[in-house]
Amino acid sequence: MFTGIYRLIKYAFQHFWRQRLLSAATLVVILLVLMVFQSIIVFGAIGEAALESIREKIDIAVFFERNVSEDEVLSIKEDLEGLDVVELVTYISRDQAEVEFRQRYEGEDFVKALDELDENPLSASLKIKTFETEQIPVIATYLGNVVPEEKVSAVSYNENNKQVIDRLTAIVRASEAAGLILGLFLAIVAVLVAFNTVLLGIYSNRDEISIMRLVGAPNYFIRGPFIALGIIYGFLSATLVMLVTIPVIHLIAPTVTLFVPGMDLVAYFWTSFGWLYLAQVFAGGAIGVLSSAIAISRYLDV
Amino acid sequence: MALISFENVTKEYGNGEYTALADIDFKIEPKEFVSIVGKSGAGKTTLIRLLMGEEKPSTGRVVFGEYEISSLSSKELPKVRRQMGTIFQNYRLLPTKNAYENVAFALEVAGVPEREIDDMVREALDLVGLSDKAYNFPHELSGGEAQRVAMARAMVNHPELIVADEPTGNLDPLNTADVIKVLQQINELGTTVILTTHNKDVVDKLGRRVIQLDNGRIIRDVAKGKYTIA
Numbered sequence: 001m002f003t004g005i006y007r008l009i010k011y012a013f014q015h016f017w018r019q020r021l022l023s024a025a026t027l028v029v030i031l032l033v034l035m036v037f038q039s040i041i042v043f044g045a046i047g048e049a050a051l052e053s054i055r056e057k058i059d060i061a062v063f064f065e066r067n068v069s070e071d072e073v074l075s076i077k078e079d080l081e082g083l084d085v086v087e088l089v090t091y092i093s094r095d096q097a098e099v100e101f102r103q104r105y106e107g108e109d110f111v112k113a114l115d116e117l118d119e120n121p122l123s124a125s126l127k128i129k130t131f132e133t134e135q136i137p138v139i140a141t142y143l144g145n146v147v148p149e150e151k152v153s154a155v156s157y158n159e160n161n162k163q164v165i166d167r168l169t170a171i172v173r174a175s176e177a178a179g180l181i182l183g184l185f186l187a188i189v190a191v192l193v194a195f196n197t198v199l200l201g202i203y204s205n206r207d208e209i210s211i212m213r214l215v216g217a218p219n220y221f222i223r224g225p226f227i228a229l230g231i232i233y234g235f236l237s238a239t240l241v242m243l244v245t246i247p248v249i250h251l252i253a254p255t256v257t258l259f260v261p262g263m264d265l266v267a268y269f270w271t272s273f274g275w276l277y278l279a280q281v282f283a284g285g286a287i288g289v290l291s292s293a294i295a296i297s298r299y300l301d302v
Numbered sequence: 303m304a305l306i307s308f309e310n311v312t313k314e315y316g317n318g319e320y321t322a323l324a325d326i327d328f329k330i331e332p333k334e335f336v337s338i339v340g341k342s343g344a345g346k347t348t349l350i351r352l353l354m355g356e357e358k359p360s361t362g363r364v365v366f367g368e369y370e371i372s373s374l375s376s377k378e379l380p381k382v383r384r385q386m387g388t389i390f391q392n393y394r395l396l397p398t399k400n401a402y403e404n405v406a407f408a409l410e411v412a413g414v415p416e417r418e419i420d421d422m423v424r425e426a427l428d429l430v431g432l433s434d435k436a437y438n439f440p441h442e443l444s445g446g447e448a449q450r451v452a453m454a455r456a457m458v459n460h461p462e463l464i465v466a467d468e469p470t471g472n473l474d475p476l477n478t479a480d481v482i483k484v485l486q487q488i489n490e491l492g493t494t495v496i497l498t499t500h501n502k503d504v505v506d507k508l509g510r511r512v513i514q515l516d517n518g519r520i521i522r523d524v525a526k527g528k529y530t531i532a
Contacts, residue, residue, distance in 0.1 A: 003413070003415065003416065004413070007410050014398065014399070014403075015398060018398040019398060207394075208396055208397065208398070211394045211395070211396055212396070212407075212411070213379075213380070213383075214354065214356075214383065214388055214394065215383065215384075215388070215407060215408050215411060215455070216380045216381070216382075216383035216384035216385075216386075216408070216411055216412070217380060217407075217411040218377075218380045218381075218411065219376075219377065219380075221410075221411050
């Protein structure tokens with residue numbers, strides 16, 4: 001058995017080396033396909049991070065009158081946390097609000113004006129984040145129903161905000177759908193091109209396959225080297241894609257951070273390196289092996 | 303017991319519009335040297351393709367040893383083919399393998415261990431006089447040399463039968479004589495040989511059994527015959 005496997009692998013490497021031009025052409029096509037996959041994955045991650053950063057900015061804040069006690073606010077917080085649509089409720093006390101205000105506007109004249117006042121003029125607030133941006137109006141309605149109007153000094157959500165939120169939500173949804181459709185389309189085109197390249201490669205070896213059959217080679221002996229060749233293509237092209245991607249990621253990372261604050265593309269790449277590489281080896285190998293298996297089955301009947 | 307039997311074999315193409323072979327019925331005993339002759343289109347190659355299992359007869363049976371070739375599946379055929387050595391007019395060597403590897407391939411598919419392959423391949427190449435071209439690829443060999451590599455490949459695993467389909471068709475008289483001489487040597491060592499040819503000189507010099515085909519039918523089968531132009 002080991003002798004058989006050794007021979008199949010030996011034939012595969014012989015084929016790869018002795019038909020260098022054909023091998024290089026096939027390798028380049030699979031490489032391009034994997035680069036498309038890689039781009040879809042990386043740009044998908046950038047897009048997701050960009051959309052997430054937009055989502056992060058979409059929330060609703062309730063500012064309470066100064067006479068509302070902390071216990072009352074925390075009770076409302078607890079009620080809100082009990083809602084299915086609510087992801088996070090952050091309580092900002094009056095003191096904390098003052099600290100944040102002073103930090104944010106440090107050195108400005110109106111901070112000095114704050115010192116002139118006897119009492120902290122800022123309100124306690126609740127900052128509410130929902131799982132989906134569409135659910136923010138639901139929270140606004142809920143607050144209007146359960147919190148007495150005289151206890152609320154302001155809600156940071158209004159009809160103008162609603163329009164912005166609705167528009168951003170629509171953009172987020174459209175971007176996700178467009179990315180998915182474009183990605184799928186590119187992936188299908190790329191896979192078809194790679195399949196055809198491998199099929200043509202095997203078509204050019206059809207005489208050789210028929211000779212092997214006449215010499216008495218069993219099917220696995222003919223199919224095996226081509227399948228092994230598919231694995232070699234997958235492994236090599238995946239390795240090359242990762243090598244090409246490293247400098248590209250380092251090159252575009254600063255620009256990505258400019259557009260998507262908080263996105264560290266280099267860190268994302270190295271954290272995901274293992275599964276990205278495995279996914280590429282699997283995708284490249286699958287293209288090579290499946291197309292070889294399909295193509296060669298046509299010539300095994302003689 | 304006969305090594306090969308063709309039993310009332312007919313081969314038709316295109317729903318019976320064209321008959322390549324009709325009512326072919328003969329036997330070949332072990333160690334025989336049989337020339338199958340006839341002009342182009344007589345049915346020689348179809349007969350060989352039926353024997354190799356490349357085609358199935360429309361009616362009748364083709365038997366090789368214990369196997370009924372015509373009823374074997376494509377998965378069972380390789381085992382039978384490994385008991386036959388084949389030589390073709392256009393050599394049919396594997397272009398990406400050198401002479402040594404082409405010969406070794408026949409042993410590798412048969413599962414012969416690596417340590418035995420080297421000795422067997424060198425012996426076979428030596429027999430056909432090509433030891434010095436062992437590492438040349440088919441495109442680096444002359445027609446005669448390529449055919450000798452094909453012969454080494456055909457006989458290296460000591461098959462029961464050598465099938466030579468027009469092996470001298472592309473060769474000059476000198477190389478033709480060499481090829482026939484090697485086939486005779488193989489036969490003298492006990493291997494059955496089937497030679498298809500339309501070369502009258504070759505058949506006449508051999509003076510062995512001749513089966514003559516014409517328009518897909520056997521018109522003559524003589525034990526020690528010559529090629530008679532019909």
